[in-house]
Amino acid sequence: MTAATKAAPDAYAAVTEPATLTIRRLLPAPVERVWAYLTEAxxxxxxxxxxVMDLSQDAxxxxVWRNDSLSTPTDPRPEGFPVEHRMESRILEVRPPVRLVFSWGAxxxxxxxxxxxxxxxxLLTVTHRRLAERDAMLSVSAGWHIHLDVLAARLSETPMPSFxxxxKRLKDEYAGRLPD
Known part of the structure; x- marks a missing residue:
């Protein structure tokens, strides 16, 4: 799949169990290169x-998100989003180069x-657990989807979509795709 490819139905996140989203992407790179994009700051x-991640259990x-850097200057940040967002996490499981699990939020x-x-x-499978509220699922689904679009563009060295x-487009699409 290239970044220029329109999102196919299988490119979308799905609710795979209560409060859990799963999204799968076939990325145009070997496992070791994708692993580097997951783990190297x-x-x-x-x-x-x-x-920076120390790839050891409980580290x-x-x-630190700066999503404006993934967008064009003429593509403004939606209201309510900060210029920078920080989140403390810890490694829950690490098996290089095939599995990485870390905590997400409080x-x-x-x-x-x-x-x-x-x-x-x-094939990269992202499983995000404990998203009990629908608004969080919509925002996170759209976020993972567009971030993975950017990753695919980086790996294939093609133009990036504007974040x-x-x-915004994907959040609207997910509103019609995810259960109420």
């Missing part, structure tokens, strides 16, 4: 969030990244 900041780290949520080698690249306009 310099690469991760180019598609998700900055923050604490901070994620509510006890978590995000798991599972990498599977496939012909043509790597904020993509996020």
């Amino acid at each position: 310099e690469l991760r900041r180019r598609w998700l969030a900055d923050g 604490r780290f901070e994620l 509510a006890g949520g978590s995000v798991a990244f599972d990498l599977t080698p496939m012909e043509g690249g790597t 904020w306009s993509g996020w």
Whole structure:
């Protein structure tokens, strides 16, 4: 899949169990390269969030989002979003280069990244747990979707989608896709 490819139905996040979203993407890179984009701050900041990780069980780290850097200057940030967002996390499980799980937010949520080698690249499965409120699910679904679009563009070295306009469009699309 290239970044220029329109999102196919299987590119969307789905509610896979109560309060859990799962999104899968076939990325155009080997497992080791995708792993580097998940775990190395310099690469991760180019598609998700900055923050140095010590890849050891229970290690604490901070994620720092600056999503304006993923958007064009003419694509304004939606009202209510800060220029920078910080979140304390800790490593819950790490099995290089195929599985990374870390805590997400104060509510006890978590995000798991599972990498599977496939012909043509790597299947990345992102599972985000403990999203009990629908508004959180809509925002997080759109967020993971557009962040993964940016990651695919980085890996394939194609033009990136503009983050904020993509996020807004996807949030509206997810409102019609996710259960009430």
